[in-house]
Amino acid sequence: xxxxxxxxxxxxxxxxRIKEKVDARINQAQEERGIVIVITGNGKGKSTSGFGTVAxxxxxxxxxxxxxxxxxxxxxxxxNLLEQNGCQFHVMATGFTWETQNREADIAAAQKVxxxxxxxxxxxxxxxxxxxxxxxxxxxxxxxxxxxxxAIINRPINQHVVITGRGAHRTLLEIxxxxxxxxxxxxxxxxxxxxxxxxxx
Amino acid sequence: xxxxxxxxxxxxxxxxRIKEKVDARINQAQEERGIVIVITGNGKGKSTSGFGTVAxxxxxxxxxxxxxxxxxxxxxxxxNLLEQNGCQFHVMATGFTWETQNREADIAAAQKVxxxxxxxxxxxxxxxxxxxxxxxxxxxxxxxxxxxxxAIINRPINQHVVITGRGAHRTLLEIxxxxxxxxxxxxxxxxxxxxxxxxxx
Numbered sequence: 038x039x040x041x042x043x044x045x046x047x048x049x050x051x052x053x054r055i056k057e058k059v060d061a062r063i064n065q066a067q068e069e070r071g072i073v074i075v076i077t078g079n080g081k082g083k084s085t086s087g088f089g090t091v092a093x094x095x096x097x098x099x100x101x102x103x104x105x106x107x108x109x110x111x112x113x114x115x116x117n118l119l120e121q122n123g124c125q126f127h128v129m130a131t132g133f134t135w136e137t138q139n140r141e142a143d144i145a146a147a148q149k150v151x152x153x154x155x156x157x158x159x160x161x162x163x164x165x166x167x168x169x170x171x172x173x174x175x176x177x178x179x180x181x182x183x184x185x186x187x188a189i190i191n192r193p194i195n196q197h198v199v200i201t202g203r204g205a206h207r208t209l210l211e212i213x214x215x216x217x218x219x220x221x222x223x224x225x226x227x228x229x230x231x232x233x234x235x236x237x238x
Numbered sequence: 239x240x241x242x243x244x245x246x247x248x249x250x251x252x253x254x255r256i257k258e259k260v261d262a263r264i265n266q267a268q269e270e271r272g273i274v275i276v277i278t279g280n281g282k283g284k285s286t287s288g289f290g291t292v293a294x295x296x297x298x299x300x301x302x303x304x305x306x307x308x309x310x311x312x313x314x315x316x317x318n319l320l321e322q323n324g325c326q327f328h329v330m331a332t333g334f335t336w337e338t339q340n341r342e343a344d345i346a347a348a349q350k351v352x353x354x355x356x357x358x359x360x361x362x363x364x365x366x367x368x369x370x371x372x373x374x375x376x377x378x379x380x381x382x383x384x385x386x387x388x389a390i391i392n393r394p395i396n397q398h399v400v401i402t403g404r405g406a407h408r409t410l411l412e413i414x415x416x417x418x419x420x421x422x423x424x425x426x427x428x429x430x431x432x433x434x435x436x437x438x439x
Contacts, residue, residue: 048341056339069434072426076283080418081275085290086283089316092293093286094436096315101436114297115290118323138257140249165436197437214431216423217281225273225415233270235295235302235366236398 071196072214073189077172077205080219087167087201088115094197095122099164104154105129106147106170106202113238127153147179154188161193172202172209182206272397273415274390278373278406281420288368288402289316295398296323300365305355306330307348307371307403314439328354348380355389362394373403373410383407 074090076083092115094101102125103116116126131146151174157163174180186208189198200209210216232238275291277284293316295302303326304317317327332347352375358364375381387409390399401410411417433439 045341049339052339068431070431072431072434072437074282074426074437078421080420081416082277082283082287082290082418082420085294086287086420087290088293089283089286089288089290090437092289092319093315093439096317096319097436099315099436114294114300116297118293118297118319122319122323138250138253140246197434199437210423213424214426214429215282217283218421218423219281219283219287220279220419220421222411222417222419223414225275228269228415230269230271230273230415233273233398235298235300236273236275236291238294 070194071192071198073212074197074199074215074217075205075209075213076199076201076217076219077203077210078218078220079203080221081224082219083201083203084169085115086217086219087169087199088119090199091115091119091124091165091167094165095119095124100162101125101165101167102127102157102163103167103169104150104157104171106150106168106174107131114235143177144179147174151180151184155184158188158192158196158198161196163193163196165197165199167199167201170202171200172205175206175209176204182208185209186212271395272393272399274413275398275400275416275418276406276410276414277400277402277418277420278404278411279419279421280404281422282425283420284402284404285370286316287418287420288370288400289320291400292316292320292325292366292368295366296320296325301363302326302366302368303328303358303364304368304370305351305358305372307351307369307375308332315436344378345380348375352381352385356385359389359393359397359399362397364394364397366398366400368400368402371403372401373406376407376410377405383409386410387413 076086091101091103105126105128107129120126127150129146129150131143154168157166175182175185190212192198226232277287292302292304306327306329308330321327328351330347330351332344355369358367376383376386391413393399
């Protein structure tokens with residue numbers, strides 16, 4: 038019992054120290070403006086994290102749009118849900134680039150959705166834009182990096198942008214406010230488990 | 239023009255090689271069953287990735303539930319959206335543990351939602367469960383690790399479980415099928431930007 042009491046006291050002291058630190062940081066962080074979030078790395082969960090952020094924004098009644106580059110042509114659960122709840126989707130819809138194997142057609146398809154992205158990145162009524170798998174488009178030279186950077190840094194002050202995909206170009210990391218790298222520790226696929234509805238698509 | 243043609247040919251050959259590799263892996267991966275996904279690490283995007291997976295499942299008409307441990311007491315956008323679309327939430331709702339500073343009350347609150355989690359982990363009608371920030375509960379000894387492991391490994395065969403939070407216990411990593419570690423490269427908060435509606439909560 039004495040031990041339990043001591044444990045509880047130590048817990049309270051430790052939590053009080055954490056609270057002071059957290060409160061101090063919250064007081065310092067006073068700026069509100071649109072931010073750029075980049076979620077990169079080779080692990081599972083980059084696009085799902087982007088879609089989680091879109092769900093969060095839509096749930097608050099914000100106006101959100103999704104631009105999907107290199108997307109498989111199958112139906113996606115998140116699209117069903119988010120479109121029903123007012124989120125706009127613009128999807129490249131050519132399928133993976135190793136399925137099409139046609140560079141010129143891929144470039145044309147990428148450019149077509151990129152024009153939609155540019156329009157939204159100039160629209161102050163759009164609160165949040167997810168540029169899903171944009172990194173590949175830049176790395177493959179399907180979309181010009183400078184054009185992407187210009188559109189992002191000149192966007193409306195309160196607009197948030199989320200960019201996902203492996204190997205984000207270092208200039209994208211530089212202009213980002215928040216960067217997370219998702220690393221794969223292991224993946225069910227490697228153990229012979231199929232991609233499954235509801236978790237993988 | 240010759241250069242462009244060569245580029246396009248090289249692209250096609252490269253993509254053909256990738257397609258063969260991807261197709262071979264898809265053919266090998268034939269098993270379908272519920273999987274355990276752990277999203278850990280210190281970076282932003284773990285919970286949002288969990289909620290993205292829930293949005294995906296809900297969008298496919300699957301039955302999904304969310305158990306939230308150590309949750310701030312503010313309203314969350316994703317909860318609004320997902321609850322409206324049939325997802326059940328069970329929230330510890332005591333706020334962060336450094337706010338309550340009361341270990342016994344925290345344990346009681348954690349145990350209460352853990353009972354809901356156990357019930358769902360035994361329910362074959364539940365297709366997917368998000369155990370948001372469960373890792374802390376195990377690390378703080380608020381919930382017994384063995385009890386968590388037992389509930390997860392004895393769950394219905396087709397049920398998916400997603401676990402988020404920093405410092406996932408190695409036994410959780412061992413029983414997981416997919417593990418991603420989200421590392422923080424930088425965070426807007428460190429640059430003095432406030433937590434904002436629609437991206438942070």
